[in-house]
Amino acid sequence: MTGAFEIRGGKQLHGEITPQGAKNEALQILCAVLLTDEEVRIKNIPDIQDVNRLIEILGDFGVKVTKNGSGDYSFKANEINFDYIKSPEFKKDGAKLRGSIMILGPMLARFGEAYMPTPGGDKIGRRRLDTHFQGFVELGAEFHYDENDYFYTLKAKELRGKFILLEEASVTGTANIVMAAVLAKGETKIYNAACEPYLQQLCKMLNRMGAKISGIGSNLLTIEGVNHLGGTEHTMLPDMVEIGSWIGLAAMTKSAITIKNVNYDELGVIPNTFRKLGITLERSGEDIFVPAQEHYKIQKFIDGSILTISDAPWPGFTPDLLSIILVVATQAKGTLLVHQKMFESRLFFVDKLIDMGAQIILCDPHRATVVGLNHESPLRGTSMVSPDIRAGNALLIAALSAEGKSTIHNIEQIDRGYENIDGRLKALGANIVRI
Numbered sequence: 001m002t003g004a005f006e007i008r009g010g011k012q013l014h015g016e017i018t019p020q021g022a023k024n025e026a027l028q029i030l031c032a033v034l035l036t037d038e039e040v041r042i043k044n045i046p047d048i049q050d051v052n053r054l055i056e057i058l059g060d061f062g063v064k065v066t067k068n069g070s071g072d073y074s075f076k077a078n079e080i081n082f083d084y085i086k087s088p089e090f091k092k093d094g095a096k097l098r099g100s101i102m103i104l105g106p107m108l109a110r111f112g113e114a115y116m117p118t119p120g121g122d123k124i125g126r127r128r129l130d131t132h133f134q135g136f137v138e139l140g141a142e143f144h145y146d147e148n149d150y151f152y153t154l155k156a157k158e159l160r161g162k163f164i165l166l167e168e169a170s171v172t173g174t175a176n177i178v179m180a181a182v183l184a185k186g187e188t189k190i191y192n193a194a195c196e197p198y199l200q201q202l203c204k205m206l207n208r209m210g211a212k213i214s215g216i217g218s219n220l221l222t223i224e225g226v227n228h229l230g231g232t233e234h235t236m237l238p239d240m241v242e243i244g245s246w247i248g249l250a251a252m253t254k255s256a257i258t259i260k261n262v263n264y265d266e267l268g269v270i271p272n273t274f275r276k277l278g279i280t281l282e283r284s285g286e287d288i289f290v291p292a293q294e295h296y297k298i299q300k301f302i303d304g305s306i307l308t309i310s311d312a313p314w315p316g317f318t319p320d321l322l323s324i325i326l327v328v329a330t331q332a333k334g335t336l337l338v339h340q341k342m343f344e345s346r347l348f349f350v351d352k353l354i355d356m357g358a359q360i361i362l363c364d365p366h367r368a369t370v371v372g373l374n375h376e377s378p379l380r381g382t383s384m385v386s387p388d389i390r391a392g393n394a395l396l397i398a399a400l401s402a403e404g405k406s407t408i409h410n411i412e413q414i415d416r417g418y419e420n421i422d423g424r425l426k427a428l429g430a431n432i433v434r435i
């Protein structure tokens, strides 16, 4: 376990915070640089562990990486080091994060072979990769999984476009198959494609590189294969999971906070989902202002029944914000059912909130009922271990609202997704120390 945060909570915060570039977009976009031998310049790259690890892996692959400034890099994949890709080091490095899986599509498309250890990422239940491999096989690849070594191998003399109906709208799966199909022969149609803003960003970038993708933003993508892709420039969207987290932070700490440059129109149902918890938030151009609120009251459904917030593939509510919703509900007035449909072990962190005094019943691994305390009795500071990236940030927000001192251990799980989080929270007036 690496590092800890010590937090003295119960303080009102105030000021402005700017969201980092989106982590999950960055992981897709960085893999796409492997599709061309020309230079690709990428801006607004968040300075976080997962992304930095992927940049290191690209460097080890032989990609020339140049840092132009903060969050601004150029990549040129004109030579690839296959010795490294087949080496034991790559088996170790590639397994450190989830996003590395999206190296497969570009490598297969451009070089006809691709290798990958079982990727890492959050331990939030089973995270199957079938959709990715079924897609590659449909395009004509041979697939081999070495169960002893947890190592995937893909080979294809030629990829051929076809109609692919995905079993599920997997985010990284869709990105991977799109990146394989852009250089395939003929037309590929991907139905039941994931369509979140980050995938739209990837498709737009690929089109700027010379790809022919239509249907962007829908669940039916049509891709006319091309022979060659060229260089481009791309800027990452702000991270919607951060934006939601800072809305939650403001509500939990009764603080007035302005979240800058959020690209509001790309946030889908996120703002309204927080409004359903009774939180006031105002759009001002591209900023969101959350005023200081003593109380916020959870809405009910029209028929008077208890509100349920659940995750769903985009444009549904992202699963990555459900932990924040759950924490914020602990101090709302009213009752909420949180239904985490996608992941099997993402709600277990509620035992830590219960230790802090929150009123929560974990109904089963997917559902938790929260009875809000209406800010009448604050959470109590405690010592806890961050289990995953989003629960980690949710616990951090709980600790900032709690009375007394909290210690959060295993903050690598927070650092892998949030840039300089202690520095940025301190700038809002938080009492947080990295120990």
Ligand SMILES: CC(=O)N[C@H]1[C@@H](OP(=O)(O)OP(=O)(O)OC[C@H]2O[C@@H](n3ccc(=O)[nH]c3=O)[C@H](O)[C@@H]2O)O[C@H](CO)[C@@H](O)[C@@H]1O
Pocket (backbone or CB within 6 Å): 024, 025, 027, 098, 099, 126, 127, 128, 168, 169, 170, 171, 172, 173, 313, 318, 319, 320, 341, 342, 343
């Ligand atoms: C690096 C990255 O981008 N990670 C994100 C990506 O992970 P990732 O791409 O790995 O997640 P997937 O979209 O493949 O699916 C996540 C889970 O949801 C289930 N599932 C998925 C689609 C569906 O229609 N029904 C369904 O039940 C899958 O079985 C899986 O267990 O998308 C997830 C879902 O938004 C996010 O939580 C992760 O932060």
Ligand SMILES: C=C(OP(=O)(O)O)C(=O)O
Pocket (backbone or CB within 6 Å): 023, 024, 050, 097, 098, 099, 120, 121, 122, 320, 389, 390, 417
């Ligand atoms: C689950 C997440 O990340 P990863 O897919 O990288 O594990 C996340 O970003 O919430």
